[in-house]
Amino acid sequence: MAEKLSLQNIKNAIESMKSFFDIVRLVDTTKTTVISYDEELNILKEQERCYKLWNKDVRCENCTSMCGTLEGCAKTKYEFIEGDLYHVSSKPVVVCDESGNECKIVLEIINGVSDDVLFHKFGINDQMDQSVVSLIAEIYHKVYEDPLTKVYNRRYLEEFIYLYKNNDEVAKRIGFIMADLSKFKEINDLLGHDIGDRILIDVAATLKEHIEPSDSVIRMGGDEFVIVLVNYTKEMVVAKMELLRKEVNKICYNEPEQSYVVVDMGYSFTESFETTKEFVNHMLKEADESMYLMKKRI
Structure with a gap:
């Protein structure tokens, strides 16, 4: 308070x-x-x-x-x-x-913070100061980074950082796109975890490539991603979702067999985002239900 x-x-x-x-x-x-x-x-x-x-x-x-x-x-x-x-x-x-x-x-x-307080306390000499400065900056970045795919992690979502990423003012109009890779476990079991990891890395890079600087790609875990779109209309969210689906489905993970990634997607949208965990969970659930309904239509 x-x-x-x-x-x-x-x-x-x-x-x-x-x-x-x-x-x-x-x-x-x-x-x-x-x-x-x-x-x-x-x-x-x-x-x-x-x-x-x-x-x-x-x-x-x-x-x-x-x-x-x-x-x-x-x-x-x-x-x-x-x-x-x-x-x-x-x-x-x-x-x-x-x-x-x-x-x-x-x-x-x-x-x-003086050198004596920070660096000498940990046995660091003057020549190492600059590298420590870089290390601290890197640690801040990695707190919110998924180690495999290099996109954001769940903590980034939970701390609402996407609301003001590259924005001076906090956004209220927010869209969530839920993305889930079809039959990913089967691919992992059949072709191995190295191929599975490569698919996740390629999917994350593709999603990141086709969004705006103020938007965010978050790996929730496993093969599940959430894309947060900032200051879009509902129609723009739907259009972006279809674009991302098309681009991800171009990823080939087994050239001899001509096997391509298939992604399921759904979305949620609000014009008055609330900074509570309950509201985020509501948005995620709505996007997940949307994905399920779209999957049934295919």
């Missing part, structure tokens, strides 16, 4: 923390902007994009401010500025003005 604070309280808190931390700021996560108050403490003024501090052109993929807002609790991460490492703590708060109006924002506390 986000803490409620008055404008004066938040101003006093920020002023007191500035002497201890490198950067203390307020962020509007829905607009990815840094915000401040005027002299009378009754107007919130928008400033620059919050991700510009990290020399990025789009919202951070590991946006702890948005994640904290969605989950209603503080989140932390590490970020980099030209090789220097910073610890970021993002705490969702509700700011109330004198009229009783409430504004949901995030208090970000940012502090540099």
Whole structure:
């Protein structure tokens, strides 16, 4: 639950923390902007994009401010500025003005992490610093990556990151496409797991190739994938599903026998996505039922 604070309280808190931390700021996560108050403490003024501090052109993929807002609790991460490492703590708060109006924002506390604190603690010398910086960045990426296919994993879906991937504002119009490979277990048993793995890798790459940068391919496990489409109409979701089906069905896994992948697909769509596990499960169930009905028609 986000803490409620008055404008004066938040101003006093920020002023007191500035002497201890490198950067203390307020962020509007829905607009990815840094915000401040005027002299009378009754107007919130928008400033620059919050991700510009990290020399990025789009919202951070590991946006702890948005994640904290969605989950209603503080989140932390590490970020980099030209090789220097910073610890970021993002705490969702509700700011109330004198009229009783409430504004949901995030208090970000940012502090540099020195070599002595991070590297020397683990017996790492100065020459290794840059490689450790790269390693930490890679670890953040791999947290949400399926190791076999290199698309996103189930955790990525559960943490709602697809809602703001490459988008400054959180999407509400969302489509889920469920994809399941027909007779995949039989192919695995007959031709071996190496062929099965190659099929999964090729399917994932094909799906990824034919979606937009703001869309996401997620491997749920086994031969099941979910494609998340952002800011599509229902008609566009259906058209994209048919395109993806056609492209996946072009994948040949046994040239001598001219054997091709067959994929079953179904979809769900909403214009008002809700950031709850129950709503995600409802969308997944609807897409799964749609896939089952389409499979019966074939």
